[in-house]
Amino acid sequence: MTHTTKMTTAAGTPVADNQNSLTAGPRGPVLMQDYRLMEKMAHFNRERVPERVVHAKGAGAYGTLTVTKSLSRYTRAGLFAKAGNRCDMFARFSTVAGEMGSADTARDPRGFALKFYSEEGNWDLVGNNTPVFFVRDPLKFSDFIHSQKRDPATGLRDNTMQWDFWSLSPESLHQVTTLFSDRGIPATLRHMNGYSSHTYSLWNESGERFWVKWHFKTLQGNKTLTNDAAAVIAGKDLDFHRRDLHAAIERGDFPKWQVQVQIMPEAEAATYRIHPFDLTKVWPHRDYPLIDVGVMELNRNPGNYFAEVEQAAFEPGNMPPGMGASPDKMLQARLLSYPDAHRYRVGINYAALPVNKPHCPVNTYHRDGQTRFDGNDGGRVNYEPNSFNGPMEDLTLKEPPLKISGDADSYDHHEGNEDFSQAGDLYRLMSADQKAQLIGNLVSALALVPRDIQVRQLGHFYKADPDYGAGVASGLGIAVEAIAGKAA
Numbered sequence: 001m002t003h004t005t006k007m008t009t010a011a012g013t014p015v016a017d018n019q020n021s022l023t024a025g026p027r028g029p030v031l032m033q034d035y036r037l038m039e040k041m042a043h044f045n046r047e048r049v050p051e052r053v054v055h056a057k058g059a060g061a062y063g064t065l066t067v068t069k070s071l072s073r074y075t076r077a078g079l080f081a082k083a084g085n086r087c088d089m090f091a092r093f094s095t096v097a098g099e100m101g102s103a104d105t106a107r108d109p110r111g112f113a114l115k116f117y118s119e120e121g122n123w124d125l126v127g128n129n130t131p132v133f134f135v136r137d138p139l140k141f142s143d144f145i146h147s148q149k150r151d152p153a154t155g156l157r158d159n160t161m162q163w164d165f166w167s168l169s170p171e172s173l174h175q176v177t178t179l180f181s182d183r184g185i186p187a188t189l190r191h192m193n194g195y196s197s198h199t200y201s202l203w204n205e206s207g208e209r210f211w212v213k214w215h216f217k218t219l220q221g222n223k224t225l226t227n228d229a230a231a232v233i234a235g236k237d238l239d240f241h242r243r244d245l246h247a248a249i250e251r252g253d254f255p256k257w258q259v260q261v262q263i264m265p266e267a268e269a270a271t272y273r274i275h276p277f278d279l280t281k282v283w284p285h286r287d288y289p290l291i292d293v294g295v296m297e298l299n300r301n302p303g304n305y306f307a308e309v310e311q312a313a314f315e316p317g318n319m320p321p322g323m324g325a326s327p328d329k330m331l332q333a334r335l336l337s338y339p340d341a342h343r344y345r346v347g348i349n350y351a352a353l354p355v356n357k358p359h360c361p362v363n364t365y366h367r368d369g370q371t372r373f374d375g376n377d378g379g380r381v382n383y384e385p386n387s388f389n390g391p392m393e394d395l396t397l398k399e400p401p402l403k404i405s406g407d408a409d410s411y412d413h414h415e416g417n418e419d420f421s422q423a424g425d426l427y428r429l430m431s432a433d434q435k436a437q438l439i440g441n442l443v444s445a446l447a448l449v450p451r452d453i454q455v456r457q458l459g460h461f462y463k464a465d466p467d468y469g470a471g472v473a474s475g476l477g478i479a480v481e482a483i484a485g486k487a488a
């Protein structure tokens with residue numbers, strides 16, 4: 001072996017011996033003055049940043065978005081001004097509840113986080129492979145996640161905690177039905193859809209606003225794994241999905257997704273029969289048809305997992321002019337909690353790291369902070385307003401005003417928001433085989449849960465569709481009459 005590069009310390013001084021510590025005699029103790037040993041051990045102790053509380057296990061890749069249809073009628077965002085526009089992007093897919101070393105083939109929603117490096121700044125979408133979510137009020141989010149993580153006494157994951165929370169939170173039923181359906185375990189990350197899930201907004205040059213939901217339909221086709229197949233894979237390879245995505249891109253088999261939108265004019269939100277900002281609901285396609293707007297392709301693997309995937313920081317507030325948020329309570333909370341998590345995990349200057357850095361010029365008045373590793377804007381003026389030609393705001397880019405009204409109160413989020421019909425719609429669109437898989441998956445997950453929790457949850461299945469409730473009840477050996485009465 002020939003090595004042409006000289007090893008150095010972090011300070012660049014050449015290392016004379018990287019095999020033997022400095023000791024007092026060949027059998028003696030290590031000397032305090034062996035600063036190279038100290039540096040090595042100290043750096044090793046600090047190698048990890050805290051893993052994400054949710055979405056800890058992930059896989060990432062770079063790619064491109066190619067716009068196939070102009071959205072200029074709805075948005076002033078330059079990215080969607082005309083068909084043919086292209087933009088570099090980065091995607092990170094993840095499981096939700098498992099830790100960094102957990103199995104890829106767990107039954108769990110998959111995070112579907114996207115960062116588009118547009119010429120007008122980054123546009124981040126922090127979606128899932130499911131169009132809805134378990135809760136609609138962010139006050140319930142940390143309780144929900146605790147119920148899915150580990151029992152505080154045993155350190156074990158516990159089906160009773162999960163079903164206790166779900167059965168007491170019937171707004172979770174639509175997502176629970178999705179999770180335990182065949183699509184609850186994708187065959188690979190390439191064979192699953194992505195959804196913005198939240199409602200976002202678009203606004204155009206004339207100041208008109210539209211509500212929008214984003215869909216990313218896999219062009220590889222939806223493929224799934226049964227519980228049994230997933231368990232066999234997990235026994236052999238915990239990193240099955242990460243490995244598959246990396247290998248596909250290495251061999252030039254670039255996965256693609258059809259990008260689609262559903263668009264609702266602003267005023268229709270007030271009269272639409274479904275609460276358009278409720279994260280537990282979809283907009284049925286017959287009301288708001290899907291419009292093809294582009295194709296997303298993943299075509300380059302990261303060169304360093306930690307730098308690019310572990311430090312990737314997505315935040316739903318990253319939106320170029322022409323795009324905006326919506327009154328969705330869950331989205332509002334995520335606008336705060338995502339950057340807050342990055343500041344804690346990665347540090348205040350996370351946005352300047354190469355994977356997060358916009359591909360357009362960045363001109364802020366932020367300065368200093370831990371790990372400011374670039375030039376910190378040199379001698380450029382660091383306050384505003386100023387007389388020294390510092391960067392200035394542009395009032396022509398102001399989002400149109402959003403009318404809001406109502407008395408401040410803690411409103412019961414179940415009021416006027418039924419939890420069952422869309423879960424029933426999903427059940428009814430499944431084939432006989434998909435229904436059998438759903439019921440089988442639910443029966444095995446509920447089997448060891450206390451009877452009162454089983455019965456409470458069965459009432460929800462029954463309300464979504466009597467056939468659905470009866471199927472799970474029969475699998476658990478519970479008389480359907482017992483739950484029909486409860487459901488009523």
Ligand code: NDP
Nearest residue numbers: 131181183193222282283284285286422423425426430434
């Ligand atoms: P549609 O018949 O127009 O659409 C059904 C949708 O369900 C399609 O997007 C299809 O996606 C998806 N789908 C099909 N099989 C499954 C499955 N086993 N698990 C999850 N999704 C599946 O009906 P609606 O728009 O009226 O929606 C009916 C139900 O479909 C909803 O209650 C919701 O549960 C589900 N759904 C609806 C979506 C929407 O945005 N309207 C999005 C995703 C699901 P694909 O083309 O990939 O097969």
